[in-house]
Amino acid sequence: MKRTLQVLDFLLPVLLSCHGNYKxxxxxxxxxxxxxxxxxxxxxxxEQQLGDVAFTxxxxxxxxxxxxTGISLLHSFEYDEAEKAFAKVIDEDPGCAIAYWGVAMCNYHPLWAPPTPRELEKGARVMAVAESLKKRSERETDYIAALAPFYHNWRTTTHADRCADFEKGMERLHAKYPDDQEAAIFYALALNGAADPADKTFAKQKKAGEILTALSASLPNHPGITHYIIHSYDYPELAELALPAARRYASIAPSSAHAQHMPSHIFTRLGLWQxxxxxxLIATVAARCYAENTGIKGHWDEELHSMDxxxxxxxxxxxxxxxREQYDYLNTIQxxxxxxxxxxxxxxxxxxxxxxxxxxWQDAAALRPHQANLPWEQYPWQKAIIHFTRLMGAAHTGALVAARIELxxxxxxxxxxxxxxxxxxxNQVDIQRKTGAAWILLKEGKRDSALLLMHAAANMEDNTQKHPVTPGEVLPARELLGDMLLQLSRPEEALAAxxxxxxxxxxxFNGLYGAAQAAEQCHKKDKAAAYYRQLVKISSTGDASRPELTLAGDFLKGKGN
Structure with missing residues (x-):
């Protein structure tokens, strides 16, 4: 890579004309x-089916x-394949400035992790070409100008600031071209990319959702509109608004593995487990197919994401x-x-x-990081999940020395x-360490201190949105607060939690079961029955085997009275 950058450093200045524009x-x-x-x-x-897109x-x-095709793939976050499409455009028409913008967009991926240094370097270089080529319309010039600040000075600016710059650029573009549907769609994406996870008003997400919903009737098969509606409303308070889009997206872009997975974000928010x-299941099959057909050695990252x-x-x-079958399969992946x-x-x-x-709990206390081709030291947040699991296992089995080591x-x-x-x-790790410390305190008999810390963890988690990479916390803090209160024979407070x-x-599952138990201990039999019925209902498909379901069935048959 270093040699390539040196070559580019030599070549790109050669392309400058006397008027300061690239040839x-x-x-x-x-x-x-x-x-x-x-x-x-x-x-x-x-035949490739990716939805309907028209970007003049x-x-x-x-x-x-x-x-x-590149824009369609870009809207479904098929970034590698989208870049291939834009590269083909560049090979056919190397003076097409907006195609270099397309490559730069493929290396941004707003709603995933920040670009790597290599991706930022690449994006900056293709944007330099896009900014300097003469073959572009005024509209294309404005698209390029909206994205350019994301890559300018990328070594010294934060990802959040770069996202905010892109949002401002797309806002200006959308205002200048109110009839440009793609400008509106990419502006909605920029709003979601720049949204503050701590903003519980969801101001940017709601604005994005309103823009996209207004377009959806006239462009029912546009992949970006449907996809970004899901992202705009991927919050418990808003998820119901995205359910129609979630149920459409997979059929709009059936050739995209990500389009098969993405609706499950909303299904998860609404507890639609089947x-x-x-x-x-469809997304993991598509991901394995992609790995096989592209010659990936091993597995594609999208397969593991869908497996979670x-x-x-x-x-x-x-x-x-x-x-357990998926867990065992994961252990075969190297x-x-x-x-x-x-x-x-x-x-x-x-x-x-x-x-x-x-x-x-015993197995949890002994959990070890998976030994695949993964440098765990580069992923402290994810590594913390392993140690949180070990801590909770150790605390619940009374191995407090081991629990403190994990803390x-x-x-x-x-x-x-x-x-x-x-x-x-x-902050995510802070919630875990507060939770773990609370359970250590409980096992030490320090009940008041344990509850105080567990309340603090739950309150902190309530004010923190989940990351799009995850369907949810490995154990929600407020649910764990309920577990703790139930252990302390405080069922009324547990039920509220x-x-x-x-x-x-x-x-x-555990939230419903905990609520049913707490209601039963409060002698609120009707409420307990309602929670048990809901537990049985969500577990009615397939061969559910949790012992809690037997207890629920006994209660509903009258044995728990």
């Missing part, structure tokens, strides 16, 4: 950009179809055998590409969920994230 890049200069190229690989219908350009007419499982949601759905249905934050999260969260949801590790991981100024992830948590985590 059309030479084949050698384009080759040195290391654009992703090749046949576009998709798994789905025989001033480039050669022969590249318009390929450009629209729909969530079905979506991710699939396991979560199975656990909420009480489908332990199916969840190589994933690309190695990134999604992969690390799945490797940490899937075993943690299985063990913690089922209260397998020390969580403190170190928190401090590392704080030093990186990664506030969101540092469970009910509050179920507003954010609809139809969670």
């Amino acid at each position: 059309t890049p030479t084949n050698n200069a384009i080759s040195a950009m290391e654009l992703k190229r090749g046949k576009i690989i998709l798994c789905g219908p025989e 350009t001033s480039c050669s007419g022969k590249v318009q179809k390929d450009f629209n 729909e969530c499982a079905n979506a991710n 949601y699939l396991v979560y759905a199975y656990l909420q249905q009480g489908q332990n055998a199916k969840a 190589e994933v590409h690309p190695v990134n934050f999604k992969v690390a999260y799945a490797f940490a969260a899937i075993p943690a969920r299985y063990l913690l949801e089922n209260r397998l 020390d590790t969580l403190n170190q991981l928190h401090d590392a994230l704080a030093a990186q100024q990664d506030v969101y992830k540092a 469970y009910e509050e948590d179920l507003k954010q985590h609809v139809n969670r």
